[in-house]
Amino acid sequence: MKDIIQKDNQYFFNVFGKRIAQLTHGGNCNLYDENGKKYTDFLAGIAVNCLGYSDEGFKTAVKNQVDSLIHVSNYFYNEPQTLLAEELCTKTGFSKVFFSNSGAEANECAIKIAKKYAFEKGIINGEFITLKNSFHGRTVATLFATGQNKFHVPYNPSPYPFNYIDANDLAQLNTITKDTYGVIIEVIQGEGGVIPLNMEYVKNLREICTKYDVPLIIDEVQTGMGRTGKFLAQEHYGIKGDIATLAKGLGNGIPIGACLAYSKFADVFKQGDHGSTFGGNLLACRAGLYVTQHIEPLFSHITTVGEYFREKLKCISKKIIDVRGLGLMIGAQLCEDVSAHDVFKTLFEKGFIIGTSGFNTLRFVPPYIITKKEIDEVIHVLGEVLN
Numbered sequence: 001m002k003d004i005i006q007k008d009n010q011y012f013f014n015v016f017g018k019r020i021a022q023l024t025h026g027g028n029c030n031l032y033d034e035n036g037k038k039y040t041d042f043l044a045g046i047a048v049n050c051l052g053y054s055d056e057g058f059k060t061a062v063k064n065q066v067d068s069l070i071h072v073s074n075y076f077y078n079e080p081q082t083l084l085a086e087e088l089c090t091k092t093g094f095s096k097v098f099f100s101n102s103g104a105e106a107n108e109c110a111i112k113i114a115k116k117y118a119f120e121k122g123i124i125n126g127e128f129i130t131l132k133n134s135f136h137g138r139t140v141a142t143l144f145a146t147g148q149n150k151f152h153v154p155y156n157p158s159p160y161p162f163n164y165i166d167a168n169d170l171a172q173l174n175t176i177t178k179d180t181y182g183v184i185i186e187v188i189q190g191e192g193g194v195i196p197l198n199m200e201y202v203k204n205l206r207e208i209c210t211k212y213d214v215p216l217i218i219d220e221v222q223t224g225m226g227r228t229g230k231f232l233a234q235e236h237y238g239i240k241g242d243i244a245t246l247a248k249g250l251g252n253g254i255p256i257g258a259c260l261a262y263s264k265f266a267d268v269f270k271q272g273d274h275g276s277t278f279g280g281n282l283l284a285c286r287a288g289l290y291v292t293q294h295i296e297p298l299f300s301h302i303t304t305v306g307e308y309f310r311e312k313l314k315c316i317s318k319k320i321i322d323v324r325g326l327g328l329m330i331g332a333q334l335c336e337d338v339s340a341h342d343v344f345k346t347l348f349e350k351g352f353i354i355g356t357s358g359f360n361t362l363r364f365v366p367p368y369i370i371t372k373k374e375i376d377e378v379i380h381v382l383g384e385v386l387n
């Protein structure tokens, strides 16, 4: 382990700061470090490992794909890719899908579609509109789509004009005009601190985008794939985006992203307009297909235990000043005299992996199979730590 720490410092770009332990294996909702110490996992690789660590069907599907063929170029038909595209369209109502390797890339695809759609209407001096405190990825375009200035400074100028408006402020929706290239939102801001948008705001935004024929892009990289108890979180709002993006939970740990769109938008891409070497490869799509076919029976569990978890969080300590989220995407904001990062570290020592996000907020995004018993355990320990 000492050797790994030394080599990691020497050879790896230090963008993630000091790492914690080395996790070597998992089972159900538990992870184990190299000393065999057990941790209950409420982070799931940042909302990725939605089926937990013991799903034999998933492991078999992936192993079988490895044994037959991992990758072919996108010049060839690809059964898991086609079937996954069909499955995603059937479950969400969108018309077409393009696959990528990550959330940021799925958003890049959405941004390019919107830009070309505007271009074909003759709009060339427009702008994108996104929300302050959002997060859309780390590629150059998605970094600037992200409405947090701290990320932008060394990388200016932005490839496109992005105008950042305040979430939930109806008055600022008048920024949207017929010249807007597209509007990008998360219906629950994840990295921003698990902050849901208001119902009225989302409905108004949808109407205005329709009125001006501006594509509404909903980034469901974190909220999608059942995380909130519905396939897409936008279903809670009773609206549909024109384009939606998925990634994190889609492959249960195998890297894959997807951009979903109605034909009106998807069809602006003609042969040669977009592409990806790895995007939608056999292995990734086999994993995605398995996940997509197996999460729906978990939705009612996600809803019930998520509600249970939030109710418990509201009662354990006065140090928790706000509890937010839907399904198993939960944020608990702490008062200013306790640091979320310190709580995260203490819980880790006590055998629980949680996350932090936004302003002093604890984030819980466990595998969908998390039990009430495991929730009771983290609640008990968190109560002790906070009080």
Ligand SMILES: *Cc1c(COP(=O)(O)O)cnc(C)c1O
Binding pocket: 101, 102, 103, 104, 105, 107, 135, 136, 137, 138, 186, 190, 191, 219, 220, 221, 222, 223, 247, 248
């Ligand atoms: C994580 C995340 C992304 C970026 O996904 P990557 O796979 O890291 O590129 C984009 N949007 C949202 C909402 C996310 O939570």
